[in-house]
Amino acid sequence: MLEFAQETKAQLVRWMIHLRREPFNIAFNLLNPVILLIFMGGAFQGLAQGSVGGDYRTYLLPGILALTAFGNSMAGGIPLLFDKENGSLLRLMSTPISRASILVGRFLAVNINTTLQCVIILGLGFIFGVRIAAGLGGVLALLVIGLLLGFGVTVISLILAFVLKNHGDFFAIIGISALPATFLSSAFVPLDSLPLWMRLIAWVNPMTYMIDAMRSLILSGWDLPLLVRMAIVLLVFDGAMFWLGGRVLRRHLA
Amino acid sequence: MSDTVVRIENLRKQYGPITALDDISLEVERGTIFGLLGPNGAGKTTAVKILTTLVRPDAGKVEVAGTDILKDPDRVRSLIGYVPQELTVDPYLTVEEHLRYYADLYHLSAAVREPRIREALGLVGLAGQEDRRARYLSGGTKKKLDLACGLIHRPPLILLDEPSLGLDVHVRRDVWNYVLRLKEQGTTVFLCTNYMDEAERLCDEVAIIDHGKIAVAGAPAALRSQLKKDVISVEIAGFNEHEREKLATLEKAVSQLAIVQATTKDGARLKIDVESNEIALPQILERTASLSIPIRTITYSRPGLDEVFLHFTGRPLAEEKEKDA
Numbered sequence: 001m002l003e004f005a006q007e008t009k010a011q012l013v014r015w016m017i018h019l020r021r022e023p024f025n026i027a028f029n030l031l032n033p034v035i036l037l038i039f040m041g042g043a044f045q046g047l048a049q050g051s052v053g054g055d056y057r058t059y060l061l062p063g064i065l066a067l068t069a070f071g072n073s074m075a076g077g078i079p080l081l082f083d084k085e086n087g088s089l090l091r092l093m094s095t096p097i098s099r100a101s102i103l104v105g106r107f108l109a110v111n112i113n114t115t116l117q118c119v120i121i122l123g124l125g126f127i128f129g130v131r132i133a134a135g136l137g138g139v140l141a142l143l144v145i146g147l148l149l150g151f152g153v154t155v156i157s158l159i160l161a162f163v164l165k166n167h168g169d170f171f172a173i174i175g176i177s178a179l180p181a182t183f184l185s186s187a188f189v190p191l192d193s194l195p196l197w198m199r200l201i202a203w204v205n206p207m208t209y210m211i212d213a214m215r216s217l218i219l220s221g222w223d224l225p226l227l228v229r230m231a232i233v234l235l236v237f238d239g240a241m242f243w244l245g246g247r248v249l250r251r252h253l254a
Numbered sequence: 255m256s257d258t259v260v261r262i263e264n265l266r267k268q269y270g271p272i273t274a275l276d277d278i279s280l281e282v283e284r285g286t287i288f289g290l291l292g293p294n295g296a297g298k299t300t301a302v303k304i305l306t307t308l309v310r311p312d313a314g315k316v317e318v319a320g321t322d323i324l325k326d327p328d329r330v331r332s333l334i335g336y337v338p339q340e341l342t343v344d345p346y347l348t349v350e351e352h353l354r355y356y357a358d359l360y361h362l363s364a365a366v367r368e369p370r371i372r373e374a375l376g377l378v379g380l381a382g383q384e385d386r387r388a389r390y391l392s393g394g395t396k397k398k399l400d401l402a403c404g405l406i407h408r409p410p411l412i413l414l415d416e417p418s419l420g421l422d423v424h425v426r427r428d429v430w431n432y433v434l435r436l437k438e439q440g441t442t443v444f445l446c447t448n449y450m451d452e453a454e455r456l457c458d459e460v461a462i463i464d465h466g467k468i469a470v471a472g473a474p475a476a477l478r479s480q481l482k483k484d485v486i487s488v489e490i491a492g493f494n495e496h497e498r499e500k501l502a503t504l505e506k507a508v509s510q511l512a513i514v515q516a517t518t519k520d521g522a523r524l525k526i527d528v529e530s531n532e533i534a535l536p537q538i539l540e541r542t543a544s545l546s547i548p549i550r551t552i553t554y555s556r557p558g559l560d561e562v563f564l565h566f567t568g569r570p571l572a573e574e575k576e577k578d579a
Contacts, residue, residue, distance in 0.1 A: 003361045010358030014347065021346045021387075087340035094306040095359040096331035 007097040011105030018079070019113055026117060029075060032178070033068045033121055036060065040188075041128065048189075054219070058130045061121070062142075062214035063187025066207050068117050069146040070181055073153035074174050076110030077161030081170055084161065099253040103245075107154055114150040115143050134217040141227075142214055148234040149210050152241035159245055162252035186211050209233040257284045258317075259411050259442040260305065265314035267300050267466075274300040276466035278314070282459070284410075287433065287443040289457035291450070291559065297466040298446035299339070302415050305444065306336045319410055332360065335404030339415040339446075343396045343403075345389035349380055352388065352403055360407035374402040378432055394425030401432060412436060414445040418452055430455055450559040462563055469566040477562045483515070484531040484556050486538060488524045491550035500547050507541045522550070531556070 019026070041057035048056040080102070083089040092102065122132075122139060132138045164170050182188070184198055185207040191199055202208045213230035216223040260282035267275040275297045282288040290298045303309040304316055307327040316323045318330045343352060353371040362370060375381045378398040388396060397417075404412060417433065418426040433443055433456055447453055453460050454474050461471035470477060490501055505517050505524055513534045516527040528534035531554040542549055557565075564570050 006358050006361055010355050014344065014351075014355055017351060018346050086342065087338050088342040088344070090303075090308055091336060091338050091342045092359070093308055094331055094334065094336040095356070096328050096361065097359050 004098050004101055007095075008101040008105045008108075011101060012108050015079070015106065015109030016112070019109070019116075026113070026120075029072050030068065030117055030120060032071065033064045033117075034124065036067070037064050037121065037124060037128070055129065057125065057128050058218060059215070060188065061125045061130050061218055062211045063182055063185070064125075065118050065121055065142060065146055065214060066149060066185070066187060066211050067178060067182045068121050069114050069150045070153055070207070071174070071178050072114045072117055073110055073150040074157050074177060076106065076113075076154045077157035077159075078167065078170060078174075080106055080158065080161040081164065081167050085167065093253070102253065103158055103249060106158065107151075110154045110157075111147055111150050114146060118143055118146045130218070132218050133221045138217040138221070141217055145210055145214055145230065145234070148231070148238065149206065152206075152234070152238040155238075155241040155245040159248050162249060181205065181207060186215075206233050206237040258282065259284050259319050260288070260444060261315070261317040262301075262305075263315040265301070265304065265316060266312045267297075267304065267309065268312050269300075273466045275304075275311075278463075278466070278468055280461050280468065280471060282442060282444055284442055285437065285440050286458040287437050287445065287456050289453040289460040290444070290446045290463055291448070291453045291457075291460050291563070292463035293448055296463045298448075298463060299415055300466075301463075302336070302413050302444070302446055305413055306334060307331055332407070333410055335407065335409040335412045337400050337404040337412070337414050337417065339419055341393070341396050341400060343388040343391070343399050346387065348385050348387050349375070349391075349399055350384035352399055353406055356403040356406045362407060370406050370408070374405045377405060377435060378402045379428065394421050394428070397421060397425065397429065398432075401429070405436070409441070411442045411444060414443065416447060417445055418447075418449065426452075450563070454559055460559070462559075462566055464563075464567045470562070474559060474562075477559065478557050479530070481557050481561060481565050482529045483561075484528050484534070484554055486526045486528055486531055486534060486552065486554045487520075488526065488538065488542070488549060489551040490522050490524075491548040500545075503545060504542060504547050507545060508538055511537050511541075513537065 037057065037060060041060050045056045048059070080089065083092070089102075093099070122142065132142070134141065160170055160173060164173075184201040185205045186202060187207065191202055191208065194202060209230045210233075213223070213226050216226050258281050260280070262278055262280050265275050265278040266273075278297075278301065280288075290301060292298055300309060304311050304323065305318065307323050307330050310324070319333050321329050321333065323330050344355075347355065350371065353374055354367070357367045357370060372381070375384065378401050380395070380398055380402060383391075383395070388399060391399065401414075401417075414433070418429050421429065430452070433445070436443055443456075445452075445456070457474060459472065460474055460477065462469045462477075470480075472480070488504070490504070501519060501522070501524055505519060508514050508524070508526055509517055511534070513528050513530070514526055515529065518525045526534070526538065535552075535554065539552075560570065
């Protein structure tokens, strides 16, 4: 157990050093959310006022937090793919470490990064006048909800890192997955205003539940039933991904 | 503990239709440098990956310091330091951060970590460069760092896959010196190479591997002497038509020596194939003196591992390398 902590810590430290010395990686992932928050929030302010009932940036913030958490988690496996491609992963596996530490170390790093990015988005939102109705506790809750989505998506990304043969495929999947995942949810417009077929997809999209819960924290305060519903959906999603990940990754890390 | 650090018995590995290792058996003694020598694709890397527990063998038995790689892979991993052929340093980390990283992966305690880091840095000549990021290191220095990372836990066995691939001449020499220093410290080294000079310079024992089979194994000098072929070349002074007779006389005279295997005339030179030049040279000199044949130069050459490879596999090593590249 102590050895597991030591080897996991070593790998986490490595990823944290990456984060500190390559801040552009964060900027890269934040680019789209920030553009959406600042420009889309500004551009559609007048247009959306009627349908969302209030400040559109405030309405948009949960969707943008979800996009940030999704994008960062989805990209989370990339460094492992690079390690796989350049031989470092094999070398790592020649050391007497538990295979799980490779996944746990990366998993922790990705989710620390996600939290950091969500804090940045919340800060930007604050600058643009977004206030959180649920207060400071609400801010913490928003970060936890971001992580609940991030957990499962990170596992998907780790699976892709080991299953995919090259990083080109990986980047393509990341590129095409984020926008549909957010658009097919209640991220940008109320569910009622989506066409039926989109609404049906949004209804099975965990992001919808996450965004609804976040939105209530931002707009109106603590809505316990909504939060419970969200927690159940996301925990089921996370559980399913962990189960799948355990099965797939055991084979690839034998 | 037994004095055999690596014991491989009847090892087989098949990748689909390709037989990577075909019934390999070998042993490496403690404190020696063992070289697996062969062209690319001969099976060297597969052998190393099996020894490092990264690839499971199809059949056969492999032990590292008495531990079976299949029964206790984790223990084997703690007994080896593996430095792969590719550079595996992380551009974002400093030299010292790399060593800390590996110290933790090998579960060194905080107390031994710092002295070990100093020791590893000293061995590969990286002391004073602790805070440089790997990104800004030259290729040769990155390789030295890679080596240091494999030494941090003082493993009894170091596995080096093509340690000097792509390095320039002086870095190569440095790396060779580190490997020899490791041996002085009692570490056993198992290296793969397709460079003959590397194997000749470093290895106590080599095994020549070709198409997944060991063609021949032994000490480099012993392998060379198995060829039983040194070549002595005698050049006659003041060569002209008249002297041609002298060359013929000399050829006739040396051909009678038991040690001489064959002779060929080449201009002013007589090339004499012998089993061992140490014994043959005095005898040949004696003949030239008694026949009063003036000699301008006399040279001899012994076969390198190139010739050894050619002899035992039937084709030159260099040609195979190009084909695979």
